[in-house]
Amino acid sequence: MGVSTSAPEAGVTLVTVDFPPVNALPVKGWYALADAVRAAGRDPATRCVVLAAEGRGFNAGVDIKEVQRDPGHGVLIGANRGCAEAFAAVYECEVPVVAAVQGFCLGGGIGLAGNADAIVAAEDAVFGLPELDRGALGAATHLARLVPQHLMRALYYTSRTATAAELHGHGSVWRVVPRTGLRAAALGLAAEIARKDGYLIRLAKAAINGIDPVDVRRSYRFEQGFTFEANLSGVADRVRDTFGAPTSRPGAREDVARKDVAQEDV
Template structure:
């Protein structure tokens, strides 16, 4: 299966393997919230680890732009799948750790930003190219990771944030060699898994309640602008350019 859930040693692992770049269509996005809830509500799990398969080219390429191009009527389903995925991660009963390698793009940012801890390989980078894809969204979750002006610079330029910079600014807990990412992530989760599940559940609820803003509500606000942008002719031009040659359109 392209996305799997296994529970072992109190660690619930959700693994993405959707070739070629873990860019998920609307149906796939709609399936992830249920997996997260299943993982986090299982009494045998004390922590959730979300990662890509070791053979995957990167953690997550975001949404399937080609589906959006071919089926614009699915944009609202896709939006809802994104929203419910990130909300499920943020509201999971137990801590959620993301182990990311190579590219973390669009929806990948949402999952990282909704999580509790991010571990990353030394080849990782973060990007919100929405402004070049005729879309919006993602800043709400990137704002849980990085300072305001860094978020805006990345958003307006569609540029990338190297893992070293994300680490410097406090978004990433630990950078590890690419070959060691899974082992290091499992070891980190093993420390959490050794704690009382009850204590972890209470701690997660308490920490979420202490946050100064509602990330889920903020993302829902963003999605209204996503739909507005998607209906504009410039959005069509941006998607045409991406599907044609993978480059940003010129305006």
């Protein structure tokens, strides 16, 4: 359990997250992930990083029960800083990062996938921000990198999700493959990238980040300010206390996946 690193292909570093049961990361997990991605990018032998996860889903965001157990705001501050560091580590990695996404990609998972350079997704992958249902805010910065502006807003306000096929239609997912072939497809794309000159691919990553119209680190930090306000006002605790409770909201085709995550003992 935790974050592990391996080298399955020449020039490719695989960073794997494994926090059962649903890959909802504790504070230390976010920092461990950030450290692993940054270390992989610094390694001169690495030309591409694949970010993957074990289990049913790619990432379920922050470990909400860790936040609930804290009588103060220490865990909340740690989670926000840890998420910011992990998201930034993916974006600022010195080489391209390919995200291999299966199952649910929620909350912090959107921050990771949204900051990746390319996404390969399993057919069962769903992407969304259930933040408003969990007494939180944030990662609209990263969802806006995956879907058009108005769709991002509708998904954010409703806590609905989009499928891998839908994101492929918007151009943000490179390939959609059967779940059994996900790791191989992601490693295949990474190996193709890794065949480029190592120095040149690092220049390319820096150049592309330099022309990005949005400063993702600053934008996400702005969002986090409203998360703190929600907590200080008490509204976050009020919403979090209902976390996992049944909902009567009709018409959300992704409810099964979202409730499965909510009902786990994360």
